[in-house]
Amino acid sequence: MKPAVIAGVACLLVAGCWLAWRGDAAGLPLRADAGQGAAQAGDGAARGAQWPPATPEPVARELKFVPLTPVDSSASAWLSMAAARENGDPRTPPIERDAEPRSAPTPAQLADPQAYQQYEQAQHTRLLGAYVAAAATELPRLQADLERGRQAGIPAGQLAKLEEKIARIQRQSAEIVKEHPQMQGYVTRR
Template sequence: MRRHVILAAVVAAMAAGWVAWPSIARQAGLAGDAGAAPARAGSAAGNEGGRQWFEAVPERDAQLQRVPLTPVDSSSSAWLSMADAREHGDARTPPLQRDEARTPPTAAELADPKAYQQYQQGQQMRVLGAFADAAAAELPRLYADVERGRAAGVPEEQIAKAEEKIRRIEQQRRLILRDHPELERAAPH
């Protein structure tokens, strides 16, 4: 019984807020003053109490544009299409790349906490080494992109952002190689 009373009070409070919205919006300066949206056709200028809550939102002078949609096969119903996508995937999605280098832990590693910790450390080292390798391979491309951007007249603040990202990638690579020198011989410079 008590839950019903609480629920009724919450519903009543929500209804009161819904009804009081236009007067609250006027008091907050959202509607009614000189900067507010002009009165809609069909509503009386002096009828401020009868305004709807959505009239308090100012209209924008945005132009609507048509955007082309992807073609949809409407020969079958939507639920059949969804069922087919669930079972066979969506042809528009890129394929997943499996991590072939990762080896799952053995039963012995799963049973022994110390062995599993060594397995996790090995996986972490593999990830760090992959980052160092990828950073070394990608940094020349990033520098070339920055130079192309300068030549194309990209604003200096955008170039500064790209250079900061490059600096942080280099810094992270240096930290990884400093903390784990065994990765340095595997990672190209």
Template sequence: MKAGALIAALALAAAAAWLARPQAGVAAAPRAATPAVAPGAAPAPPARAVETAGAGWLGELPRSAPVPAWDSMADARRHGDARMPPLAPSTRAGSGPSAAQLADPQAYRAYEARQDARVLAAFASAAALEGPRLQADVERARAAGIPAAQIARVEAKIRRLEQLRREIAGPAVQR
């Protein structure tokens, strides 16, 4: 058992030494042999050296090689991804409560009530648009021969949405 642990420790030390080895800097491009130029002819421009990314596990890699996925992920982790959409919609300046509303508890409660009413109105509007779409889905399901139990679940959902919409619209109508 001790021999196995010793071998494992040596293998781990060798792997750590291999990973900790210093990375070679960008190596200079090897010089190509210059072909003989005929007298009186203009010399050809020197061949462009391939820019290299430095020594790695596979030696010198030209920059034109595809970027490895791990390198791309590390770059995105450090600097973000420009292709990513914003996580939340940007808020307009002044969309939050004013300093006076924050200072006065009663004014802040009124602000919260307006925000709640706005959210409920948005839900009622979305439910009014969703009802006919769900009803059309039920009609297509009946025509397609979907089992009645599945259709009944959607019809119950339509009834609950309509009931909630009426409950929300009720207090707004009374005001």
């Protein structure tokens, strides 16, 4: 068969299917006038059963607008991205490095499982000591913040969160010192 004949047959099939579909759809009322046409025609029960029940409109939620930081739109966006890539974002906080660098295990410690376990225990003890030392320095600051909040009239719910945070830090620090008495030096060192 020639391509023109095949295309013509395909067009006739598509047209026939469309006409058959339109013939079925012509008997159905439009969605907007489904209720009105059914009441006038007298066969409302038959047609109304075909349509799903109306869904209620969703409750409109109040939009909350969040203020955005001002953006300098005088330069192109790609220039801003390139400058941030090269120079960093001035709004980001500075990166803090550890005061004493972390020591890597020696090849001898890596070769001996017992020596490596001692190395890991020393690292864990260092971590616990850092927590206890940080708690000792931060707790007075947090308590001062709590007192300032009380004086400023901050809601009790927010103050309760800070009180709970202080209590958790104190409990954790006390638990570490109880389990590892050598950590007591970190509490008094500050």
